[in-house]
Amino acid sequence: MSGWLYLSVAIVAEVIATLALTASQGFTRSCPSLLVAIGYGLAFWCLAQTLKSIPVGVAYAIWSGVGIVLISMIGWLVFRQTLDFAAVLGMSLIVAGVMVINLFSRSVAH
Template identity: 65%
Template sequence: MKNWLFLGTAILAEVIATSALKASDGFSRLLPSVIVVAGYGVAFYFLSLTLKAIPVGIAYAVWSGVGIVLVSLIAWLVFGQRLDTPALIGIGLIVAGVLVLNLFSKSSAH
């Protein structure tokens, strides 16, 4: 369970860093730029801890899938990004893929 908490922490830090990347305006604003660097540092540190117990393919699939969904949600709520029907379908397929991988695959670390 601890390894999944590490992965959750890594995902959260990456989502914060990616969201701050938009706000950094090409690294021309100091505070968002610092958040980007720190966030990615924390994210990769916790991902490295995760990989001690969870296979890299599984961890990265969950990392990227959950990250895409959360960043898209933040982009919609904070930055006013519009998500059309194909985008929503694609995000839904990503969520379905992560669920199938974790619920039904013998490759997943349960």
């Protein structure tokens, strides 16, 4: 599997684990708590596999940036959490940063 596919799985697993963390209610609910452990375990394992072919700084920037934006969008859409102008602007800058890394950085192994 390619580093980019591992990175994609790591991002999805981290997002699912973070959503389950909310549902676990402080680890008082078993099923969501188990999903948190499995999700973060899978996310970090996939991130470790990613680092075999993608530099750590690039991989971590993309992993954390995309994760932040996805979690925020799901929070807004599903949980009706509000996002003010500053939050939307900040996330737009994160997306722009990820795009700049992917499109223009020589550090990224395509």
